[in-house]
Amino acid sequence: MRPHPTAVTAPDTGDALVARDLVKTYPGVDAVPALRGVDVTVSPGESVAVMGPSGSGKTTLLHVLAGILTPTSGSVHWRGRDLARMGDAARTALRRTDFGFVFQTGHLLGELPALENVALPLMLAGVPRREAAGRAAAVLATLGLGGLERRRPGELSGGQSQRVAIARALVGRPGVVFADEPTGALDQQTSAEVMGELTRRCAQEGAALVVVTHDAQVAGWCGRTLRVRDGRIERPATPDRPDLATGTPNTSDRGTPPTPRDAAARSRDEQTVWAR
Amino acid sequence: MRAALGLWWGLQRREAAHDRRPTLLAVLAFAVSTTALLVSLGGTHAFVDRAAVAPPGDEYAPIYVVLALVACALLVVPILTLGGVAARLGVARRHARLATLRLAGATSRQVGLMTLAECAAQAFAGAILGALGYALALAPLSLLAFQGRRLGVDELWLGLPLVAAVVAGVVLLSVASGVGGLLRVVVGPLGVAARTTPVRLSAVRVLVVGCVVLAWFVVGQLTQQVGMAVTLGVLAAVVATINVLGPYVVMLSGLAVARLARGPETLLAARRIVDDPRSTWRSVSALGLGVALAALSSVGTVIAGDAGADPAGAVLGADIATGSLVALVIVSVVAATSTGVVQAARVIDQGPQYRALALAGAPIPFLHRARLREVTIPLGATIVLGSVLPLLVLVPFADLAGIGLLVRTVVAIAAAAALTVAALAASRPLVREAVRL
Known part of the structure; x- marks a missing residue:
């Protein structure tokens, strides 16, 4: 755990990522708020899934938490600083140093070999190339990609690409990794492998993980799930379950590993919840 | 056929202004290359005109014609290259759209027609704008003086049939390049979009260039025997080999820079060059x-x-x-x-x-x-x-x-x-x- 010298300004946040009363309205004709009063606390090292139907505001929530968007009102505290009050350049730098990102496939740079894709964030942060390459190779090796360093994204399978993306997100030792539909383009088995690696490696690095997904099985890998609907958190979050943030799916409530049938059942479940 | 063209036209009109930008870029590139081509041909035309009416004793007039032809030959390569660039624009986006249409049930014939219609329309619009650009450039160009007198607008003007032929040529070349692209889609729809290893250009290129340069030295010595046409032909080949050697040299230098790069921007730039x-x-x-x-x-x-x-x-x-x-x-x-x-x-x-x-x-x-x-x-x-x-x-x-x-x-x-x-x-x-x- 890193110390938090500026904790005076945000006494109760500590090393957590704490959002309070987030409201986000996109400018436009039909200015329906995408977020209307959201409170979220992401504790150090925990994994949180954010689920919700299309247009529910879950990606907006991720972007606001990650300092990509500034909220219309409300605050996002990270290590004692309010992201909502920081300038654009400062937030960009913070995303580079404190956060990691995994998107759907296709967002690695196609011209760069895997190793350089992973080393790039370090080089952007001013780490000399040789050191950056060494650290990138080490992270790739921990993800089972040793020997594929010279391959370019086009020469990797979907699952391998996503593991490179995970390596890129983790190489800077971030405090939080944000993942937006990280398995959206993968088949179910590969998706489970990638989620397993993502949660396992984040836990090992002590990084918190926030995953936006509409796949109940993906959410099952996280310690808890937030359901977003119409810009609000749908129901109180289940208690933190740090024991589940170590690379095992959150299946204890059903006693069996997630299967398509379970996923379908759960999504029916959610629909009934949302219908209320 | 009418259904396909109708569908193409409908899609064109509904495209958001945002998606139209690759089209505008292609039209711009076709326009500039057409203007450049017409201006180069116009200049050559002027010297040919002058040589035709030159007094018999004027030994310089033929030299001007040869020089103008050489300049024109040299210019044609980059101009055609720009035409090729225009034809390649938005290929990725176009292929994605064609694949969607195929999935939606369009036959490959319909999809092919739509592609060709798009290529031809872009090239035609660009070539017409380019011809207008040429017409507008005539007045400023006529301020240039050669052989002690100004170039006349009438000397630089190629005449309507030639201009029309150039416009038609631009459209034909674009359609030909569109057919090339289509053939690749037919071979494998995924092969086009998926990025694989960059094609490593081979060192055979260096050998080819060596041979052509050797030929140039030989022909240069024997100009009297082989005649002007052959000499100019070999010169054109030498110019063409620049385009054979160039990408290879670019790739090698890109690899070298990528290996030595310290900063991320240089590394990324070099990898893009190698790519x-x-x-x-x-x-x-x-x-x-x-x-x-x-x-x-x-x-x-x-x-x-x-x-x-x-x-x-x-x-x-x-x-x-x-x-x-x-x-x-x-x-x-x-x-x-x-x-x-x-x-x-x-x-x-x-x-x-x-x-x-x-x-x-x-x-x-x-x-x-x-x-x-x-x-x-x-x-x-x-x-x-x-x-x-x-x-x-x-x-x-x-x-x-x-x-x-x-x-x-x-x-x-x-x-x-x-x-x-x-x-x-x-x-x-x-x-x-x-x-x-």
């Missing part, structure tokens, strides 16, 4: 050729000026200098358009990657710097290779007139490079837009 050395070469070769031409001709002029007490010879020397500057202006515009269009299209094609980089904390200035290096590294190399050697040859001959010419050439080359960089900068708003949420 597609042909496209990089296309965007800088025109300028390299123009620069070499300008530098070489200024060398020639100074040497000729040294030798010539003959007033007509002095006029010829000055005319060569003027002509090479005009050629440099044409290639500069062609090169700048080429670079600007290729780079703008790349930003549009790679929008998601740019955005992901920015979200992950890459500052926008970094993206700009990487793009700038992607252009300036090969541009710098081309200019140095194309100009420094000829200019070094010039230095021993440099009297006062030579220095004036030297300065003029250097200024022209610098202006040409600046124009290319400015064309690159024109696509900066696209980067900002790509990374905006």
